[in-house]
Amino acid sequence: MSPDKKPTAAQQARLDARDGILGPTRGVALGFVQCNLVILRQELAYEFLLYCQRNQKACPVLEVCDAGDPEPRRIAPGADLRTDLSRYAVYKNGVRGKDRDDISDLWEDDHVAFLIGSGITFDEALDRAGVPTDQHRWVLRTTVPTEPAGRFHGNLVVTMRWLTPAQALTATQVSARFPFNHGAPVHVGDPAQIGADLNQPVYGDPVGDLPPDLVPVFWACGVTPQAAAESATIDLMITHAPAHGFISDLRADEFCTP
């Protein structure tokens, strides 16, 4: 952006991340597409891109940077993926180490950055449609296998929301408009049918009992590729930390009509 021009909310959020003053990104820069980040070595790039193609609902790829290039030139020109997220997770041999707020010193010439659409993107559209997004929401493992590619494999991870029947129908229609941010739900109703693990969510406390007037609705989740990358036990993988997404310049409403 030119120096005399006010930054957009997305640009400002990235600058705040660079300055170390941005936290979790839910509710930040509403209206802009948020992304999950996966950084891998180039030798794994084809296998991972193939894994994403074979599991598009969970892994809708929005940009693949050239090897060694930390700038997502298509969806956020000028940004730097080494500094413009507020928190990073670093996996070595499949084990998550200490989180970082900057990965400049880890970046190498053979690193390839993948940006993958996040379901946070349609939260605002759900809110506008009267579907609450700030409660009754969990990230759960399932027993549904993803389609493997090379070293990448694993089970689908889902986002579950508890909604009224009317909200479930509205949420299905609204999210279907965002096919590159996980799109419509993958399941509705009985969690056991997809083997959703209610006792050990990926984050937070056990789910507990479903109120009798609500119905569980499940979306493919952007944590799926992280789980696949973990199960591949590769030497180094860097991702966004959960709930600390990368904010792109894509407009959610513009992008929702592919």
Add this chain to the structure above:
Amino acid sequence: MSPDKKPTAAQQARLDARDGILGPTRGVALGFVQCNLVILRQELAYEFLLYCQRNQKACPVLEVCDAGDPEPRRIAPGADLRTDLSRYAVYKNGVRGKDRDDISDLWEDDHVAFLIGSGITFDEALDRAGVPTDQHRWVLRTTVPTEPAGRFHGNLVVTMRWLTPAQALTATQVSARFPFNHGAPVHVGDPAQIGADLNQPVYGDPVGDLPPDLVPVFWACGVTPQAAAESATIDLMITHAPAHGFISDLRADEFCTP
């Protein structure tokens, strides 16, 4: 399929292609997703998959087979991509040679087959909605550059239809439901705004004059990756011959809700 089970229309069409009795596929096995085919050597697979990711409207990838495997196990298990299309185009160093109806003798262990969604898929949905698909339709080059990836680059190729204003609006809504088969139009109105070449369509005669009561509507076209692969002047590329697509087992209406 088991021997005592009647083949689906898609399976029958593939068997007919194998037997050499299938011609062009427009109107064949209606309701099943049709695909464009691109076969390349493995060394080019990552660059081409990246090219498709960067140009998703023109190149929506539905399956990438493993190297050396001619069976699309996910979208048409049991099929053989060396025999189950009715006609193939073979490019050597970017020059198209004689068409084939079988490529078994050209297939090598390092060949990777890509299946890419075709706009033919939503013809039936357009017909059902009262939008004619059998006339006023051309494939045109434009001056809109695609996003390059490695050796692959070139301009967008579009399908143009002449429609009444009401049909144009209906066709936009109907095709938007098929984001993995090119989705909604990329342009409506003045062909000059995208540099569409009306004098030399990719196939057939010059377009001629637009009737005053019709409006041109333009979709990203599955010929785009062929044009890109041609401009990359790679040693060997095999594709479907125009209008002779691969018919998958995917149901168009099921698949349209991603």
